[in-house]
Amino acid sequence: MPTPRETILAALHARLSALPATVLRGDVLPERVPAEGLLILRDGEPGEPEVTLSPLAYHYQHRAEIEAVVQGSDRDGDFDALCASIGTALAGDRTLGGLCDWAEAEAPRPADLPVEGAASLKAAVIPVILHYTTADPLA
Template sequence: MGSAREAAAKGVKALLEAAAPHAEVRRDQPWPKRPDPGGTIILHDGDPGEPEVTLSPLLYTYTHEFEVEVLGPPGSTNRHELLDQLLIPIGDRIETDRSLGGVAEWVEATAPMTDDVTLESAEPVRGAQLSIVVVYSTSNPLT
């Protein structure tokens, strides 16, 4: 059995894959040299932060911020809309299942910071950085 932290990370990755089935979803990987035709989403494990500790019974509750980078697919004339087509379904999936299938107590996303990103391709793509915040509890900070 894996840790609560790893279960949360796998749950967020599965959420991203379901929300953007045509995008390439990576975990803890660098940016691609070229944008994927369906877009690219990179999940970084981020920081679980300091837990809130309950003593009886002993329970560590984390508010873990998973960093997410979203690179829209190539398209010079409508790159803002193409990025929205990736971001909106992520929000919809979160609203549909705020517990990641029972892994978390609560899940929410922060507002995205957007900007143009230039990779090796000639035209920029629209990118966004956001956090997916997952609240989960465990009886041991290592599990």
């Protein structure tokens, strides 16, 4: 039985997989970036929970990360469209099907990365804060 954390991350991955970009989870950056763009979901850090007693509950603000990468002649436009599609996907269901209390992305900080012998990449890490509660930090 997967933990609530894993269930929420899997739901976020599924939500991102509906986008036109190639979506991976926890993988390394491949040698080629698909024309439609690439998203890599990283599990991130659950952080230090707030704890309430009676009943015992751990309230997390888990910081997952999405690496967004595009390559090609219209990197700026493609990158902007890819980031906007992530925002639209999250806004469509902030609770990821009722699995978490709230999911919200933070603004990306894009960077152009040169590639020898090819068009440069435009990439950014997009933090996604997942608010959820569990009865046990390991469950």
